[in-house]
Amino acid sequence: MTAQPDHGLKLVLGRRYRFAASHRLHTDRLSEEENARVYGKCSNLYGHGHNYVVEVHFSGEPDTKTGMVANIAELDEYVQREVLDTFDHRNLSVDVPAFRTSVATTENLCREVFARLKGFPAARLERVRIEETGKNSFEYTGEEPKGGLL
Amino acid sequence: MVTMTRKIEFAASHRYHNPALTSEENLRIFGKCNSPHGHGHNYTLEVTVAGEPDPVTGMVLDLRELKELLDREVMQRMDHHNLNYDVPELAGKIPTCENIARVIWELLEPKIKRGRLHHIRLHESPELFVDCYRDGAARA
Numbered sequence: 001m002t003a004q005p006d007h008g009l010k011l012v013l014g015r016r017y018r019f020a021a022s023h024r025l026h027t028d029r030l031s032e033e034e035n036a037r038v039y040g041k042c043s044n045l046y047g048h049g050h051n052y053v054v055e056v057h058f059s060g061e062p063d064t065k066t067g068m069v070a071n072i073a074e075l076d077e078y079v080q081r082e083v084l085d086t087f088d089h090r091n092l093s094v095d096v097p098a099f100r101t102s103v104a105t106t107e108n109l110c111r112e113v114f115a116r117l118k119g120f121p122a123a124r125l126e127r128v129r130i131e132e133t134g135k136n137s138f139e140y141t142g143e144e145p146k147g148g149l150l
Numbered sequence: 151m152v153t154m155t156r157k158i159e160f161a162a163s164h165r166y167h168n169p170a171l172t173s174e175e176n177l178r179i180f181g182k183c184n185s186p187h188g189h190g191h192n193y194t195l196e197v198t199v200a201g202e203p204d205p206v207t208g209m210v211l212d213l214r215e216l217k218e219l220l221d222r223e224v225m226q227r228m229d230h231h232n233l234n235y236d237v238p239e240l241a242g243k244i245p246t247c248e249n250i251a252r253v254i255w256e257l258l259e260p261k262i263k264r265g266r267l268h269h270i271r272l273h274e275s276p277e278l279f280v281d282c283y284r285d286g287a288a289r290a
Contacts, residue, residue: 009255011248012281014271057281062252065168066179067244072278073181 012059012126013069017079019088022049023104026093047091052106053131054083054113058123070122082116106132110140118142153268154210155198158220160229163190164245188232193250194273195224197258201265211264223257247272247280255282 024047025039035043042048056079060069086096092104098112114128131137165188166180176184183189197220201210227237233245239253251272259267273279 008285009252010281010283010285011251013248014279014281016277062246062248065171067166067246067249069248069280071179 010059011062011069012057013075013123014055014057015072015075015079017054017056017084018051019054019084020049020051021087021090021092022047023092023099024048025103025105027103047093050132052087052109054079055129055131056113056117057126057129058120059126060123070120074122075120078120079117083113106130106136106138107140110138114140114142151200152203152210153198153200154213154216154265155196156213156216156220157194157196158224159192159194160225161190161192162228162231162233163188164233165189166244166246168244188234191274193228195220195254196271196273197267198269199262199265200268204264209264211262215263219258219261223261224254227257247274247278251280251282 024044025042026035030038056075058070058075062069090096092109093099096104096112098115099108102108110128110130113130114125117128118125125142127139127141129137129139165185166183167176168179171179197216199211199216203210227239228250231237233240233250237245237253239257240249243249243253251270254272255267255270258270269281269283271279271281
């Protein structure tokens with residue numbers, strides 16, 4: 001195998017996963033009327049669900065032995081364990097501890113997925129992009145405003 | 151700055167196998183991608199060129215030129231070919247999405263005559279793809 005020099009090119013591996021889950025957008029910090037006004041039908045009492053698509057982007061220098069930024073089988077296993085096993089066919093608002101204290105919006109879901117995947121050892125997590133439906137998508141790159149989370 | 155993107159599709163076969171590794175290691179690392187007689191994909195390539203539109207033609211780069219360039223450099227080299235055997239630029243490399251994307255970048259970048267190559271995205275399948283761009287340049 002010939003060594004693969006760095007040409008100043010950035011290579012980012014993208015992989016898409018799917019899961020189905022329910023949630024309810026509702027916060028105890030607002031009154032029932034305010035919840036209904038802010039979240040509309042998304043705050044209906046018994047929740048609703050989506051087919052989510054999670055797109056993860058990892059950067060790195062391809063391994064000279066394998067030509068890969070990350071071994072896909074290892075990545076799939078990691079995402080399965082850290083995200084899909086907990087989220088798929090579950091209620092995000094109830095079954096995912098993080099959403100007992102924050103609303104399970106897809107913005108917050110991006111942050112939660114990022115937090116769960118940033119420890120993947122083989123490559124650097126660049127961004128998480130989640131499609132809540134075919135019409136709504138959200139991205140998070142791990143950047144937070146100075147002073148921490150809002 | 152304006153970007154323009156052209157998408158092409160090509161069908162090619164490949165096999166992941168590193169002769170420096172044992173058969174067992176190859177199988178462990180590459181799994182079914184190591185299957186002895188190869189397999190194939192419908193690849194999708196999106197090529198994004200950035201620049202200022204020409205004041206007279208209103209174009210960043212004539213789409214016909216870009217189409218001909220992609221046909222010459224990518225389609226003729228890779229479409230309905232075996233990436234391990236038929237593409238000299240990939241000789242000695244595992245034809246992963248990462249390596250193919252890098253080769254395509256190197257083939258195209260010096261030949262873009264107006265504007266500059268900004269970003270390419272190579273899809274091996276709808277679920278697996280690689281983005282390639284100059285480090286520090288804004289992501290498309």
